[in-house]
Amino acid sequence: MSERAPATPILETQGLVAGYAASRVLFGVDLQVPSVGTVAVLGRNGAGKTTLLRTIMGFMRPSDGRVLVDGVDVTGKPAAHLVKLGVGYVPQEQGVFAGLTVRENLQLGLGAGGRGSKARIEEAFELFPKLAARAGQQAGTMSGGERKMLSIARAMLAHPRLLVMDEPTEGVWIGVVDEILDAMRTFATGAAILLVEQHFEFALGLADSVLVLDRGTVVMRGDTATIDRAAIAKRLAP
Ligand SMILES: Nc1ncnc2c1ncn2[C@@H]1O[C@H](COP(=O)(O)OP(=O)(O)OP(=O)(O)O)[C@@H](O)[C@H]1O
Numbered sequence: 001m002s003e004r005a006p007a008t009p010i011l012e013t014q015g016l017v018a019g020y021a022a023s024r025v026l027f028g029v030d031l032q033v034p035s036v037g038t039v040a041v042l043g044r045n046g047a048g049k050t051t052l053l054r055t056i057m058g059f060m061r062p063s064d065g066r067v068l069v070d071g072v073d074v075t076g077k078p079a080a081h082l083v084k085l086g087v088g089y090v091p092q093e094q095g096v097f098a099g100l101t102v103r104e105n106l107q108l109g110l111g112a113g114g115r116g117s118k119a120r121i122e123e124a125f126e127l128f129p130k131l132a133a134r135a136g137q138q139a140g141t142m143s144g145g146e147r148k149m150l151s152i153a154r155a156m157l158a159h160p161r162l163l164v165m166d167e168p169t170e171g172v173w174i175g176v177v178d179e180i181l182d183a184m185r186t187f188a189t190g191a192a193i194l195l196v197e198q199h200f201e202f203a204l205g206l207a208d209s210v211l212v213l214d215r216g217t218v219v220m221r222g223d224t225a226t227i228d229r230a231a232i233a234k235r236l237a238p
């Protein structure tokens with residue numbers, strides 16, 4: 001009988017320790033993201049979720065532990081290196097260029113552009129019709145939720161293999177949230193998402209597995225289908 005070796009996760013952290021100046025925020029975080037599907041990270045305000053994503057993306061250097069992409073150590077490599085490996089990032093703060101139009105922001109997501117870029121942008125507009133209607137508008141004049149949508153569309157149109165998303169629905173009107181969730185669901189059928197989300201229900205509706213971060217430590221983890229939801233709710237209660 002042949003037994004298949006377990007596939008290498010697209011992303012793995014091992015014992016990640018990180019923080020700011022004197023304050024330690026992450027106390028040895030281990031996580032694995034398989035190459036297809038969604039992993040959600042839940043946790044209260046200040047639990048260290050954004051710090052975790054920023055450390056993974058190479059914006060911060062961990063004081064201990066490792067970040068692996070496809071099993072290869074990328075700890076301390078700059079974000080540009082991860083982007084080259086096919087990792088996209090949607091920051092918690094809206095990462096769009098205020099002085100550029102919607103279309104120009106999307107073009108930047110494609111880097112140098114070139115063949116097929118027009119089709120990719122049309123694809124993004126199909127995914128988010130609300131952006132199509134505002135193609136010529138300066139991003140800085142759009143609402144917070146619209147800017148968030150633009151940031152997500154830009155990250156998706158580069159076709160990353162892994163999309164790291166920090167609260168993609170934060171501050172977004174419920175009608176637009178559905179649009180974002182649909183886009184993420186479609187995306188995650190052929191790629192991986194590492195998602196930080198405050199909305200417990202959205203996260204569980206989308207993710208295949210979840211982990212709960214409390215003061216920089218993973219206190220619960222498991223498959224969405226079987227994890228004890230009441231226990232998670234308790235962990236997230238103020
Ligand atoms: N640049 C910084 N300098 C110093 N401390 C910071 C900095 N950024 C975050 N912190 C602190 O690190 C801790 C974790 O912050 P982090 O942003 O990772 O939390 P979070 O889980 O993403 O919270 P939220 O749900 O509010 O986004 C908090 O106590 C925060 O005050």
Ligand SMILES: [Mg+2]
Pocket residue numbers: 049050051092166
């Ligand atoms: Mg955060």
